[in-house]
Amino acid sequence: MKSVVGAALVTGVLAVNIPNVTLNNGIQMPMISLGTWQYDDDTAEAAVRLALQTGFNHIDTANNYHNQAGVGKGLSGFDRSTYFLTTKVPSTKFASSAYAKTTEALEEDLSLLGVDYVDLMLIHSPASSCKTTQEQWRALEDFYAAGKAKAIGVSNYCLSSFACIDETRTVKPALNQIEYHVGMGLDPTGIRSYHDANGIITQAYSPLGNGDSTLITGDLVTGIGQKHSWSGAQTSMRWLIDNGVPLTTKTDKQSHMQEDLAIFADVLADDEKSQLDTSTEPAGKPSWACSSAEVEQVQAGACTSDEQSALSDPQNVGTKANTCGTSSYNIFTGKFNHDKFNDCFSSSIGISATCAECYAATGEYGAKNCKADCILGWCKSGCLSCTEPAQETLATCTGFSSGTAQPCEEMTV
DSSP, X not given: OOSOOOTTTSTTOOOOOOOEEEOTTSOEEESEEEEOTTOOHHHHHHHHHHHHHHTOOEEEOOGGGTOHHHHHHHHTTSOGGGOEEEEEEOOOSOHHHHHHHHHHHHHHHHHHHTOSOEEEEEEOSOOSSHHHHHHHHHHHHHHHHTTSEEEEEEESOOHHXXXXXXXXXXXXXXXXXXXXXXXXXXXXGGHXXXXXXXXXXXXXXXXXXXXXXHHHHOHHHHHHHHTTTOOHHHHHHHHHHHTTOOEEEOOSOHHHHHHHHGGGGOOOOHXXXXXXXXXXXXXXXXXXXXXXXXOOOBOOOOOOHHHHHHHHSGGGTTTTTTXXXXXXXXXXXXXXXXXXXXXXXXXXXXOOSSHHHHHHHHSOSSOSXXXXXXXXXXXXXXXXXXXXXXXXXXXXXXXXXXXXOOBGGGXXX
């Protein structure tokens, strides 16, 4: 992958050696890309062409940006081997049609972009049910096997999303593109450590936050930047690079593109990086898709033996849920991702770790306390993991999205 493209076409081209990150299948991906969100076709075409002329070698777009035709025009005239291309397909609603609709969107991406393959294809966000998510990933695996994508990955995926596709996948996602920036810490919600442990690259969108000026003109980033002749925005982006996180940025102005590429001219000092590592502003979360209905984060200390005993007593179920254990709740499996929490939490808040426990406690399969589940936004979730009886019906409850009972197999979150 060449670092500078079309250098003879426009003045102001920076001779920058953009570093690569190696994906889990050996593909080399440039650490910075030009994003195209919210651009119309004409703006996208001009921005992509200018970016490649200025020194960028990685372009990021998506099916639901509705500008891939413009991106394709901007790419035309450049040798295909000189740039890395990432695009995405949207999530789908129904499992029965997820594979077909995703395959259709994948082919549409290639057609609109005017290319035979993309370097990285992502699913833009998790679907509302595990089966749908699995079917979408199966479509990407087949697309990858056909040589139409050099690598495949996801965007906005939560821990539960990975747990879901792990049940059926044959190819591990190469990357998860999430919101990530200074102020969120080194391991927001545990997603970064999960990625690292499983060979999945973390890629950052919104590297400067979402409309907050803290990472552009704030005292911390501008103060550090002065020592490197960087702006606050450059400092914020360099923090990602020094943490091994590739990023996607966005601009249609050449001066800003040059500034973005200039972050590779220097590195942060250890003390500077430490200050940025521990900053808590601005706040952010890795994915808008990880709503309270999907992941309930419980931060607390370890359970004592007495607390574990108390929590296993049906009379005390759920009473100490917020005093011990650390976990994220998985809507797809009806379990808690953290073993320690699962052990001490047992069957609390009316959601059992297993269908057998659910039945033993209540005589019913699925969600064993519909009222409690609805209050927590978890109605239906326990039922998704149950297979016996095959068409167990959950009674109508307040907060159930459809307002009517449905067979477990048809329930979606």
